[in-house]
Amino acid sequence: MVVEGLPYPTKRIKEGKAEIIIPDPDAYRRKDGVYEPAWAPVFYNPRMRFNRDLAVLFANAYRELAGLERLVVVEPLTGSGVRAIRYAVESGARVYAADIDPDAVHLARINVENNGVADRVTVERADANEYLARLKREGIRPSIVDIDPFGSPAPFIDTAIQSISVRGVLAATATDTAPLSGTHSRALRRRYDVKPARTAWEKEQAVRILVGYIIRRAASHEYGARILLAYYADYYVRIYAEIRRGASRADESLSMLGYGVYCPYCGYTGYTDTPSHQCPYCGGSLQVVGPLYRGPLCDPELVKRMRRLAEEENTTLAEHRRITRLLEQLEAECSITKPYYRLDRLCSILRMNMPKLAQLVDALRARGYKATRTHFDPRGFRTDAPHPEVVNTLIELRTRPDQV
Ligand SMILES: C[S@@+](CC[C@H](N)C(=O)[O-])C[C@H]1O[C@@H](n2cnc3c(N)ncnc32)[C@H](O)[C@@H]1O
Numbered sequence: 351m352v353v354e355g356l357p358y359p360t361k362r363i364k365e366g367k368a369e370i371i372i373p374d375p376d377a378y379r380r381k382d383g384v385y386e387p388a389w390a391p392v393f394y395n396p397r398m399r400f401n402r403d404l405a406v407l408f409a410n411a412y413r414e415l416a417g418l419e420r421l422v423v424v425e426p427l428t429g430s431g432v433r434a435i436r437y438a439v440e441s442g443a444r445v446y447a448a449d450i451d452p453d454a455v456h457l458a459r460i461n462v463e464n465n466g467v468a469d470r471v472t473v474e475r476a477d478a479n480e481y482l483a484r485l486k487r488e489g490i491r492p493s494i495v496d497i498d499p500f501g502s503p504a505p506f507i508d509t510a511i512q513s514i515s516v517r518g519v520l521a522a523t524a525t526d527t528a529p530l531s532g533t534h535s536r537a538l539r540r541r542y543d544v545k546p547a548r549t550a551w552e553k554e555q556a557v558r559i560l561v562g563y564i565i566r567r568a569a570s571h572e573y574g575a576r577i578l579l580a581y582y583a584d585y586y587v588r589i590y591a592e593i594r595r596g597a598s599r600a601d602e603s604l605s606m607l608g609y610g611v612y613c614p615y616c617g618y619t620g621y622t623d624t625p626s627h628q629c630p631y632c633g634g635s636l637q638v639v640g641p642l643y644r645g646p647l648c649d650p651e652l653v654k655r656m657r658r659l660a661e662e663e664n665t666t667l668a669e670h671r672r673i674t675r676l677l678e679q680l681e682a683e684c685s686i687t688k689p690y691y692r693l694d695r696l697c698s699i700l701r702m703n704m705p706k707l708a709q710l711v712d713a714l715r716a717r718g719y720k721a722t723r724t725h726f727d728p729r730g731f732r733t734d735a736p737h738p739e740v741v742n743t744l745i746e747l748r749t750r751p752d753q754v
């Protein structure tokens with residue numbers, strides 16, 4: 351399809367309730383046939399639709415929860431404009447969008463016109479940080495600032511926080527999961543000022559490090575940060591934190607920080623306030639990572655509302671089943687803050703065959719503990735049982751599988 355004024359082949363697609371023009375994916379495929387969004391003149395990643403579906407559900411649930419008549423959303427890295435348009439069409443929001451790339455701004459404006467939301471969505475060519483600072487000077491009070499960059503959101507976090515006047519949500523995507531999960535330790539130190547380590551719960555570590563970073567940055571500007579929703583999907587971390595002005599709120603949020611620990615000798619996972627390097631259970635040398643956030647990863651009331659809205663919107667959501675499953679799982683995990691165990695790793699340390707995950711979860715519950723699978727890893731489970739109890743339950747399952 352050729353669109354006047356666009357010097358590249360395009361395609362018209364539907365996403366949610368928006369209809370948008372994107373660079374034709376067929377023109378930007380690798381040799382193996384896989385579409386490479388970064389090669390296209392304007393960035394549009396169809397795999398991020400899941401992220402955007404949840405963003406719209408979140409926006410609607412947050413609007414209800416906070417009792418807001420109308421949302422004001424700022425999206426300073428907008429690409430094709432798809433996310434901004436969806437916030438306007440599906441959440442009725444007033445949206446301020448920007449991108450540094452003139453091709454992106456041009457296409458996003460065409461998309462805004464075509465969706466009939468030009469009265470509600472403005473798209474400007476600007477650097478994200480300058481744009482956020484300018485909106486603040488102009489007195490715009492965002493209810494949601496959505497930071498969806500290439501790689502790390504760290505360079506935009508300070509201005510995004512400061513752009514929130516009294517109360518609002520910072521939503522951030524991070525695709526730099528290698529540093530966050532402990533693989534590129536120097537980048538982790540540079541970007542997030544975190545002491546690196548390798549744990550068996552690296553996806554949760556990635557989420558908790560980014561949340562911890564947001565809390566620390568928010569505190570330095572005298573804001574508190576409360577996590578409404580945080581998850582890991584595909585190859586990225588996504589966080590929604592409610593930012594509220596106030597020194598005592600900042601202190602309260604800081605009190606949720608600590609260090610994560612993992613013992614590669616006995617499988618112990620947990621947190622500590624003072625980074626000790628000796629495992630309390632086997633005396634082995636601990637892996638210690640942090641600072642990171644140790645509190646709940648979602649607000650149950652918000653997730654409940656998102657689930658209800660997902661039911662109502664089941665025809666517009668591309669992966670309705672996947673969304674419902676994630677929200678159900680997050681709700682179940684929310685009240686257990688200790689990091690997840692990887693059953694395969696734990697069984698290998700204990701030199702035993704793996705029982706079925708469901709069997710272990712049931713056995714832990716039968717002993718009076720909370721236990722559930724985790725959205726982070728299909729081989730993972732989380733529980734509030736102390737480490738020796740987890741080990742004892744596993745050993746008992748091995749010796750008397752039918753009687754636990
Ligand atoms: C991952 S894409 C955004 C995708 C979009 N949010 C979505 O949901 O489809 C990142 C965008 O940020 C833009 N960008 C990169 N650096 C920027 C900066 N400093 N200021 C503003 N935009 C920037 C890029 O041009 C690109 O369009």
Ligand SMILES: [Zn+2]
Binds near residue numbers: 616617618630631634
């Ligand atoms: Zn140990």
